Amino acid sequence: MSSGDLEPIILDFSRFYILIILYEGPCHGYSILSKFKRRVGKDISPSLVYPFLKQLEEKGLVKHSIRIVGNKRKKIFELTDEGREFCKRLFRRFSALVSATIEPNLTVCANCGCKIYEGGYREVINGKEMVFCCIHCAESYKRETEGI
Numbered sequence: 001m002s003s004g005d006l007e008p009i010i011l012d013f014s015r016f017y018i019l020i021i022l023y024e025g026p027c028h029g030y031s032i033l034s035k036f037k038r039r040v041g042k043d044i045s046p047s048l049v050y051p052f053l054k055q056l057e058e059k060g061l062v063k064h065s066i067r068i069v070g071n072k073r074k075k076i077f078e079l080t081d082e083g084r085e086f087c088k089r090l091f092r093r094f095s096a097l098v099s100a101t102i103e104p105n106l107t108v109c110a111n112c113g114c115k116i117y118e119g120g121y122r123e124v125i126n127g128k129e130m131v132f133c134c135i136h137c138a139e140s141y142k143r144e145t146e147g148i
């Protein structure tokens, strides 16, 4: 199972931010909506949040449990170990992207996001030249994006 194919849809601020909220700890759907609103200053539609949570769950990145609060059943969502790893990689890549924008002469590894001051390992993947800090990062990047 691969989480690589999830990345294109996460190039979307709202979904990216939902992952940040989940990364902070377990929460129920409603608290995702209210945290998002409080921090981003914008409403997020439940019709975006719930299908996204379901999709993450199908990928094995999120799991839920039922907690009884008073006489209400609440669904608590949390990241699985795999989901936490996925987020860590995503955040590292995102910060690499940001530092590459701020420091345009700097190259960062497309896999782990570390800074490459000289050399590095280059490989053409899907017709695009990618730069990695080492061959191992190139291998793990390919494994992930090819979904093996």
Ligand SMILES: [Zn+2]
Pocket: 109, 110, 111, 112, 113, 114, 132, 133, 134, 137
């Ligand atoms: Zn690397």
